[in-house]
Amino acid sequence: MGARVRIPTPLRRFTGGAEEVSADGVTIAAVVDNLEQRHPGLKERLCDEAGKVRRFVNIFVNGDDIRFLNNLETTIKDGDEVSIVPAIAGG
């Protein structure tokens, strides 16, 4: 099972500049763990020490916020698009 993960600009230094990477997993939690294996350092940016998604980052699956689905336990189908959307402040 694999998802396409959209990497926001501030985190592309962990993916060698790639804007989209693939990651395996049947849940968001598994996808995040797999991302960490492939791109070390990424998980810490997304999740706090307790493993919960940080409050200034949102993860969307096919345009839906996982906080209103099953959070990290939201299931992933093959080919789903996962978007990581952090708070940005520039104006």
Next chain:
Amino acid sequence: MAKTYKELMEEARQIVPEVAIDEVKNRIERGENWTLLDVREREEYREGHLDGALSLPRGFLEMRVEEAVPDKSTPIIAYCAGGIRSLIAARTLKELGYEKVTSMSGGYTSWKNAGYKWVADRQFTQEQITRYARHFTLPEVGEKGQAKLMDAKVLCIGAGGLGSPVAFYLAAAGVGTIGIIDNDTVDMSNLQRQILHTNDRVGMPKVESAQKTLNALNPDVKVIPLNERLSSENVMRIIKDYDIVINGCDNFPTRYLINDACVMAKKPLVDGSIFQFEGQATVFYPDRGPCYRCLFPEPPPPGAAPSCAEAGVLGVLPGLVGCMQALEAMKLILGAGKPLIGRMMHFDTLSSEVRVLKLRRDPNCLVCGDHPKITELIDYEEFCGLRTAHSA
């Protein structure tokens, strides 16, 4: 055999019942469902007409009435200035198959002289008619919409990358009052993207430069320059005078400050933010959708999210996001289309991809949730970790 004018009128009176102004007034007050059709020229209509009357000048009547009033069983009261043109118009409507048509005797002149209620559309100057000609042509804007734009009061937070295109386009569109708050001065490094400012204005307060540019483009617009920093002390006083707040600030404390203030004052907030090659735009509308805190309950720790000054920003990017914000503000003012409430447009300019993400109101939101815990403004520098609780 040819008819005289007198014969023609007599014939029309045989066919079309006339109704006195008092009876028209009674029918309206009884809430009867009559369609009022003003058949005078556009200019006459503009100067004053019955409330809710459709304007359909006599000369265009046959051509346009079936589009304006498709159902031929619709009861119609036609009127003109004195009752003559409407009588002839009503006769024509009968010929076109309209079943229940009457003409108001005495016309608008008698109506107005009797002291009955009339309304006037906005009077536009010749210059405004020319300037906003492309708006007048759009059914979604038209004269009514342009009047709304001219009556609207919009506050731009920041006269920088986002504030520039926002204020520029809103001024061009004729938004009547544009407040701009920014306590910065123009720096040479701003000019790569902040299109309100010019080379010869380096060192000038940004709001002053903005006012010059906007009034040079459209002298109709009342620009209110606010050369101060938005704070918990002044925000409520400042936003109360505006219908819509547009966010073009460049830091997290101000973003949370504006969000909380807009939720508390129930002002729609057209939000935009940019970073390097990436932009976000959405509309936070109190009671109609989520707020900024529903989306981002807490700010990133200081240092985790570098500013544009530290990380850079592509020159055109604020143009893209700012134009989206200006567009959304226009839609809110006009009541047109589907505003970006509960949805976020996400722009990834390097891959040329735009996504629309669904946002939801969080019932547990500290500010706009079912049981809000933050009910007055706080210290936002401290909240964002930029200052400890007890330091000055």
